[in-house]
Amino acid sequence: MRVIEISDQFTGVGGRVLAELGADVIVAEPPEGSPQRLRPPFVDDTPDPDRSLRWWGANAGKRSVTVDLESASGTAALRALMRGADVVIAAGSRIGADSSPIAYQELAATHPGLVWVSVTPFGLDSDRADRPVTDLTMLAGGGPIWNAGYDDHSIPPIRGAGDQSINIAGMYTAIGALVALTERDHSGLGQLVDINVTAACNVTCEQTTYHWLVNHGVCTRQTGRHAYPVRSSPVQVRCADGHYATTGVLPRKPEEFARLAQWLSDLGLTEELPEAVFLEIAAERSTPVDIGAIGTDDETTAILGAAREAIRLIASRLPAKEYFMTSQRRGFPAGAILPPESAFDDEHMQARGFRVPVEHDELGRTIDYPGVPYLFSATPVGPPTRPPLLGEHNSILDALGGDSAVRPAP
Structure with missing residues (x-):
């Protein structure tokens, strides 16, 4: 199963999940690299496109090609790559919409089995499609922040750490792709899947949205427990050790x-x-x-x-x-x-295989990664490969004919 991911703010986790499940995921980046490569923290506190831990976390197990989408030849190279794909993951406001250089309808005409997953902050048809967003604005606008905080409501709500909106978007991206692929097994046809990150966040508010829609009940945040209309x-x-x-x-x-x-x-x-x-x-x-x-x-x-x-x-x-x-x-x-480092070292986590050593040949050392949170008896998940270096797999494009707009990594 081949997946082409056009790297963007909300695409990485969905691609990573599909890679964990065994797909060949190729992430396409601009020649200078995805902006996600520039997000700290960095390995050894050394800023570098190949040392961003956030990039590592969302891109382990993938391959990377660099494509200049500002040129017609670069667009043609990416289009050729997509023709051999089962799934494309892209931010629809930039690519995939009817007005974009590469549109889903255009590819589907000759590749009817293609599943295209668009993941955007507000959905493809939103008049807010071009507005800038952050993890904070997504969680605030979608609702999860309403649930997060203390019984003392004089203290502001708290945003959960770890790019939660990006993780939510990624899980719905993977689910949408898998459902569409399952349907394709019956019909032979792909489809356009429209992931609205705001909506995904809204339905990840546990029971808060449900209570409002059913009975206009307002759930209020409570320290470390479910938000609910009444206090629990x-x-x-x-505990005795301070934890x-x-x-x-x-x-x-x-x-x-x-x-x-x-x-x-x-x-x-x-x-x-x-x-x-x-x-x-x-x-x-x-x-x-x-x-x-x-x-x-x-x-x-x-x-x-x-x-x-x-x-x-x-x-x-x-x-x-x-x-x-x-x-x-x-x-x-x-x-x-438990603190994160204690949870990572926990004997139960280790027994479940959650701590996975990954060889980083470019650094000359092995790095421990968190593994997958599920076990499959018939199709075991193997250890991930390290995240790709910028343009490390441009030879994939060379095999399609090559192009001067497809530049090797510096």
Whole structure:
């Protein structure tokens, strides 16, 4: 499966996902290189088009060609490359629209099986197509920032780090391409897939958009938990080592309350929590506790309040990782909030093959990458190749006839 990606702000992650799934992804860049190569941070803090970690993250496993789209001959070279493709990924405002040098309709006339995925900030038909955007404006306009922040609403919302709009766009790009390819298996025909990044962000607002559309309910952000029209109980607690843990959902069944009371006892904490008596009451019930009765039934409110305090007390006396592991073993969902480097080094992540060494021959060393978050029993995913150097694979174009507008890497 061959994918041609015209490198742009929102194209990289979708191409990377398809490369991980086994596609031959060729990223086409201008002769001076994609602007994404100039985004810091850089390896060893040395600015260089071949050392951008953001470029690496979105382009591992691909090949690179450089094409001058400002010239007719360069456009012809790219058109020839696209004729052998199964999928094209492009920012529609720049290329692929009817007014562009290379239009989807033109290629589809002679290549009806082509799947063209346009990924743009506002969709192909938007009158805002030419407006500049950033990750911040995408997340603010699309809605995810509304969900992100603290219970204290005097503090502004918080933008999630890591180019979240670019990742959201990339996942919808990959999904759109795969759905279109699946349909092609039946009809033999490709199609134009129009990815609207604002819309993709909007439907990635969990339940916030849904609540407004269904009942005009306004979800408000809450510290480390789901935005919702009503306030829920806090779930984060500072553990004994200073790190935080998410204490998860409350017990419901009698046997769960019995296990929680036993955990308190095993740690010698029962006397520190007078409300522990309510755990014993819940453990002796014949039916689960109905969380919907909080605030209306006194016994239910007392039981679940005691459970929350018991969990918070236990978590505060253990290191975050130990609390997480012990909680899981005892049958309670929980999670430790680890720094990125600790998560990357975690033994579970390593056992899942998430830490993958990639040889960088141009640097003379091996770099550890995060691997794929899925495992396939019949079609295992191999380790990625390093991201391509600028114009490293221009010989692909030479095989199509070559052109003076197709320049080798400097």
